[in-house]
Amino acid sequence: MKGLLIKDMKLMLNQKRFFVTIGFIAVMMAAVVKDTSFIISYMTVLGAMFTISTISYDEFDNGNAFLFSLPVTRARYVLEKYGFGVIIGISCWLFSVLVAAAIGEMRKIMPVRDTLLIAVEVLPVILILLAVIIPFQLKFGAEKGRIVSVAAIGAVVVVFIFTEKAAEILNIDLELAALIDHAAEWNWGMIAAAAMALALVLLLLSAKISIRIMEKKEF
């Protein structure tokens, strides 16, 4: 697995300019916008999603056939993609939290505590995003995968909106809504921990599905 991680790191380092550019944009944005915490989600999403790009690089020019003739099993390949997404996502997250907190404090527009609160909220969301997108990418490939995952995320949002609207019209107090209402009474740390736990469970479940997808593939 280390060999695969090194391969993806090397592919990423070949895109140094891309990362320097988004880092630069992040710093510039933090210096201008009111809500410096915005750069946390921006950077973390871009970083974590690089694992999706590496899947496209692997597929390019029928590269997967050779890749899977190397000492690499399909399961290890999948786990490496999740691992790589999490490693790069968290690295970008750490970097952006530092930048957002420092600039927020320097410009006196956002206390460090507020930045950290948002930072903790962003992390599980990014992990869930990875959990949703990676299986689609593996199943449908670079081009179709992108469309299908965007559609899937859109569908989830639409379902949420409709459920909410329907509940409103029917005047049903949804369990979820009740949960959110009561959330204020909860310990904030508990919510963060629960969100993180949920994200990790989804990530594991997603990895299991991805392994099954890869096991069925032919190259």
Next chain:
Amino acid sequence: MLKIEHLVKRYGDFTLDCSMEIKPGCITGLVGQNGAGKSTTFKAILGLIHRDGGKVELFGKDVEKFSVKDKQKLGVVLSDSGFSGYLDIHDIIPVLTNLYDTFDRDFFMKQVQRFGLPINKKIKEFSTGMKAKLKVIAAVSHQSELLILDEPTVGLDVIARDELLELLREYMEAKEKRSILISSHISGDLESLCDELYMIHDGKMILHEDTDVLLSDYAVIKVSSSQYAELDKQYILRHKKESFGYSCLTNQRGYYLENYPGAVIEKAAVDELITMMIRGDV
């Protein structure tokens, strides 16, 4: 070392159903036309496709149960796939070092220099020949026991091809009981390199013979229609109608040389053999 028994794979109208064996210490060639089933056979051996039936055993183990450790014993070259073009040689060294416990970095670098490959150039900018050389060098640099080479010399000029074949001979000499399974369009490569040849056509193995026997005992007999009528056909494998009469393929050259001193009997090169086996009638 490698045993394939009735490997079946279906793609629409095409059905592969082949058996073959590769013995330790042997170089085995697989010849056949485009679409005959060579690449499908290679892919099934490597577990890249799921077979519909049959058995493929490598080192005494079903290839579908192969672990990372088992795969380290293989060196692979595929004609239509290779390292990511976005990497350079400098990038792939640590990748190979971490994938193979026995990767010999010094040997690899020596070969890279020997073949004049650029270290810091992206592989996608390599010429076809350079890509082919890199694939073979990577396959022989980690003490593998079996090389599986699908068209390793494709796109190479004569000199580069000779150099690569030399590299393969060195690989065989370095350690006993190493084996190679190789396919190629250039039959000359196979004639000079292989101990055994398998010929595949329409998904079936239609010929399996020692290369020595092939080159010494197989022959094409050229006869007129009247000579053909009188020809003893018990050792004729295929015959083909020609403008002058008939071409006949035999695996008993000596018999016809002795009994038909007036006939034109030419040794069959692998190319002719393929043509006769595929185009000729039984």
